[in-house]
Amino acid sequence: MTFDVVVIGAGAAGLMCAAQAGYAGRRVLLLDHANKAGKKILMSGGGRCNFTNLATTPQHFYSENPYFSISALKRYRPEHFVELVERHGVDYVEKAPGQLFCATSAKDILHVLLTECEWAGVEVQLKTRIDSVERNGEGMRLTTSKGRIDAGVVVVASGGLSIPTMGATGFGYDIARQFGLEVLPTRPALVPFTLSEPWKSRFAELAGVSVEVSVSCREKTFLEPMLFTHRGISGPAMLQISSVWQPGDALSLNMLPHENAGEALRHAREITPKRQLSTWLGERFPKRLVQALMSWYVDEQQSRPLAQYSNAELDAWAARLNAWELKPSGTEGWRTAEVTLGGVDTAVISSKDFSVKGLPQLRFIGEVLDVTGELGGFNFQWAWASGVACGQAC
Numbered sequence: 001m002t003f004d005v006v007v008i009g010a011g012a013a014g015l016m017c018a019a020q021a022g023y024a025g026r027r028v029l030l031l032d033h034a035n036k037a038g039k040k041i042l043m044s045g046g047g048r049c050n051f052t053n054l055a056t057t058p059q060h061f062y063s064e065n066p067y068f069s070i071s072a073l074k075r076y077r078p079e080h081f082v083e084l085v086e087r088h089g090v091d092y093v094e095k096a097p098g099q100l101f102c103a104t105s106a107k108d109i110l111h112v113l114l115t116e117c118e119w120a121g122v123e124v125q126l127k128t129r130i131d132s133v134e135r136n137g138e139g140m141r142l143t144t145s146k147g148r149i150d151a152g153v154v155v156v157a158s159g160g161l162s163i164p165t166m167g168a169t170g171f172g173y174d175i176a177r178q179f180g181l182e183v184l185p186t187r188p189a190l191v192p193f194t195l196s197e198p199w200k201s202r203f204a205e206l207a208g209v210s211v212e213v214s215v216s217c218r219e220k221t222f223l224e225p226m227l228f229t230h231r232g233i234s235g236p237a238m239l240q241i242s243s244v245w246q247p248g249d250a251l252s253l254n255m256l257p258h259e260n261a262g263e264a265l266r267h268a269r270e271i272t273p274k275r276q277l278s279t280w281l282g283e284r285f286p287k288r289l290v291q292a293l294m295s296w297y298v299d300e301q302q303s304r305p306l307a308q309y310s311n312a313e314l315d316a317w318a319a320r321l322n323a324w325e326l327k328p329s330g331t332e333g334w335r336t337a338e339v340t341l342g343g344v345d346t347a348v349i350s351s352k353d354f355s356v357k358g359l360p361q362l363r364f365i366g367e368v369l370d371v372t373g374e375l376g377g378f379n380f381q382w383a384w385a386s387g388v389a390c391g392q393a394c
Contacts, residue, residue, distance in 0.1 A: 020391025160340025
């Protein structure tokens with residue numbers, strides 16, 4: 001079998017790249033070892049797929065080379081993908097500012113991509129194991145479980161290591177290393193935190209409670225909801241900060257991000273001295289969290305009127321609410337991580353067509369590269385942008 005372009009990986013970036021290369025007149029084969037294309041697309045966004053973010057800029061991405069993503073993101077912007085889904089009649093909603101989700105199901109996005117591949121003449125071959133990828137003169141040769149394939153260009157769109165139950169492997173990194181490319185250290189990102197005792201047990205009793213917090217770590221701050229879980233803490237705030245957190249770091253949690261707790265408590269003591277502290281907390285937090293806050297501090301077993309609290313005691317409560325230092329024991333790891341930090345070093349990758357410098361018949365796109373977006377549709381936009389840039393240039 002001979003093709004102009006062989007794309008390895010039928011995920012978001014691979015599907016987009018294959019369709020674009022097909023429309024450019026190339027004979028394209030899209031390979032994947034899984035039994036279904038786009039598995040991570042289908043489970044993303046709670047099954048609704050946060051397929052882009054209208055506010056996408058290079059500043060929303062982590063990479064050793066922060067300039068690498070600029071070119072592709074400029075050439076294929078969120079409005080371009082929105083135009084594509086609208087052309088296919090897909091209904092969508094803006095659940096948070098800039099974050100676009102399918103109105104009904106992530107299946108709609110996968111259907112758009114598979115339809116585009118079909119219209120572009122792409123041959124899709126699933127359940128195919130790739131045993132080797134080798135240079136073959138000016139082209140490439142693949143040995144697979146379904147035979148040998150010769151290709152003018154091979155595009156690696158195999159993703160990262162996140163969610164191995166969806167079929168994620170380190171295949172793309174192995175190919176990169178085989179051809180002498182550096183793979184920067186990888187770790188789980190957009191992932192919940194785990195805690196050690198006593199906080200693990202304390203938070204487990206609050207599982208399901210969500211509060212808006214401001215969380216800071218390593219000079220990065222996010223204002224998002226936090227969710228208490230049986231294993232620790234999750235929710236958008238924790239997923240976001242996990243991308244900068246390193247083992248051993250403490251998180252600074254502001255549980256009242258829109259209020260100076262010290263000033264508010266002193267003011268409340270002045271104008272409503274008979275009000276119970278628990279009542280004041282209950283106006284700001286869910287009941288279960290208030291009960292927990294009161295029980296965690298031994299001297300607060302019995303709520304007192306605010307008038308009975310000294311300045312030092314109110315300051316102590318203000319610190320708990322505005323500047324709570326919490327040190328996670330770790331993260332939930334690859335099992336629940338949405339994306340992979342690190343990956344193929346972009347230093348030897350062209351930001352124009354994603355080819356390997358000195359080996360233009362080999363290309364890398366999407367999550368396999370050292371480009372990782374924040375939570376909120378940015379990683380899908382990177383998949384679309386890198387797929388289009390590469391596919392059109394194949």
